[in-house]
Amino acid sequence: VEPMARQALAATKQRKKKTKKRKVSKGELVSKEKLSYDQLVKKLPAQRRKFVHEYLVDLNGTRAAMRAGYSEKTANEQAAQLLANLSVSQAVEAGHQRLAELVKVRQYEIVREFRNLGFSDMRHFSEWGKNGVTLTDSKELTREQAACVAEVSQTITENGGTIKFKLHNKVDALSALAKHLGMFPTRVEQGVVQVPVQFNIVIRPTR
Secondary structure, eight states: OHHHHHHHHHHHHHHHHHOOOOOOOHHHHHHHSOOOHHHHHHTSOHHHHHHHHHHHHHOOHHHHHHHTTOOTTTHHHHHHHHHHSHHHHHHHHHHHHHHHHHHTOOHHHHHHHHHHHHTOOGGGTEEEETTEEEEOOGGGSOHHHHHTEEEEEEEEETTEEEEEEEEOOHHHHHHHHHHHTTOSOOOOOTTOOOOOOEEEEEEOOOO
């Protein structure tokens, strides 16, 4: 048994000597590294490069395709095809990351803001009952609560006045949060009207 084991060991050593390490080309090294936004868009044809730049402006594929020079009639279809393209989607993702770095915003901060808006409660900002409506003093609101307020305005007339108080759209915030977390499939809903939460307080002079 020992001579056979020695022969097998010798054969293994011989094979290792014959095996040469393959040199890795510079191109292969670059491909394994994460390319920057500028490197990725530089590899794209001019029109696709323009599309990526325009898409990052407002994240509207159809408008970005038209601004990039694609036909208005086929812009929607072209945008879908471009965003499904691996090279284009990689450039878009890198563009998002670069923008986030420039403004120093992290994903968890965006998610946190959407959550605050989506789960805001009007009872944190006002009280209402038999004696009417009373607003909470703004000094008593937390930073998160104050960020949920979209508008506060007051109109004073001879007969009293009106205070308008409006929160940011809860449906939009919850929809964006769910989309970000991948809870629901992406779809476009037709004919849905979303109304921000608001109420008007009528102030009448005391007699």
